[in-house]
Amino acid sequence: MPEADVVYSDLNFDNSQRNGGRDGASSAPESHYASVKVAKTQSKSQRGTDAKPARSKLTLERAALATLSVLLVLGLVAICYLSYQNVQTRKKLKNLKAELKALKANGICWKCDFGWELDGESCYKFSTRYSTWEESKSLCGYLNSDLVKIDSLDKQTFLERRLRDKMAFPEDKFWIGLTDSKSEGQWLWGDGSPLNASLTFWGRGEPDNWSGEDGKVGEDCVRMGEKDGAHDLRCWFDKACDAKQKYICETAAQRGRQSCTYF
Numbered sequence: 001m002p003e004a005d006v007v008y009s010d011l012n013f014d015n016s017q018r019n020g021g022r023d024g025a026s027s028a029p030e031s032h033y034a035s036v037k038v039a040k041t042q043s044k045s046q047r048g049t050d051a052k053p054a055r056s057k058l059t060l061e062r063a064a065l066a067t068l069s070v071l072l073v074l075g076l077v078a079i080c081y082l083s084y085q086n087v088q089t090r091k092k093l094k095n096l097k098a099e100l101k102a103l104k105a106n107g108i109c110w111k112c113d114f115g116w117e118l119d120g121e122s123c124y125k126f127s128t129r130y131s132t133w134e135e136s137k138s139l140c141g142y143l144n145s146d147l148v149k150i151d152s153l154d155k156q157t158f159l160e161r162r163l164r165d166k167m168a169f170p171e172d173k174f175w176i177g178l179t180d181s182k183s184e185g186q187w188l189w190g191d192g193s194p195l196n197a198s199l200t201f202w203g204r205g206e207p208d209n210w211s212g213e214d215g216k217v218g219e220d221c222v223r224m225g226e227k228d229g230a231h232d233l234r235c236w237f238d239k240a241c242d243a244k245q246k247y248i249c250e251t252a253a254q255r256g257r258q259s260c261t262y263f
């Protein structure tokens with residue numbers, strides 16, 4: 001044991017009591033030295049035991065404080081980042097609105113020439129004169145167009161509804177660009193493409209290639225329309241090609257910047 005751990009103390013013993021007073025006279029107390037090792041050792045150990053909980057508590061408090069500080073800093077950083085993003089998003093939205101406003105001001109749109117009707121990206125002209133199917137196709141060609149090709153439900157729906165107003169009487173139907181004049185039963189559009197069998201709108205009992213009218217042989221061209229409306233959209237009828245009918249021309253719409261009727 002090192003010297004620093006040794007504690008010395010004076011111990012006094014009463015010799016008179018131990019001798020039972022036999023000497024009859026009092027004597028001076030004797031001094032004895034003894035080393036008390038356990039006492040100091042116990043004292044240091046005791047101090048260590050008492051200090052540990054306080055030190056641990058202080059360490060935990062510091063750790064908790066440090067953690068809270070880090071979380072606070074992270075929270076502030078997140079708030080700053082989100083605020084920045086919000087400002088940037090507002091700026092982008094403002095710019096997009098300005099661009100849209102500029103586009104509208106410049107009149108970007110699909111448009112048709114005067115006398116044509118726009119639907120989707122096509123322009124349609126409903127004739128007021130009566131012509132055979134071949135004449136009608138040629139007249140459309142003079143206008144840089146062709147007899148209409150119906151290749152979508154939307155297009156059939158638009159045309160069927162417009163013809164309710166355009167037709168003057170029940171047989172006042174309009175030629176479309178469908179014919180089987182080259183080969184009976186093989187229906188082709190004016191551009192030579194075949195009819196999509198899953199997208200047809202024949203009226204009841206049509207096509208019947210009827211040959212009873214004025215001794216004409218068969219019916220190889222198609223007209224459409226029901227003045228009272230065909231609610232199932234089925235209003236195609238084959239007809240002798242030299243009959244006189246109105247017709248519908250179709251051409252692609254133009255993308256323009258001025259005088260737009262539709263947007």
Ligand SMILES: [Ca+2]
Binds near residue numbers: 209218220238
């Ligand atoms: Ca036919």
Ligand SMILES: [Ca+2]
Binds near residue numbers: 206210
């Ligand atoms: Ca027919």
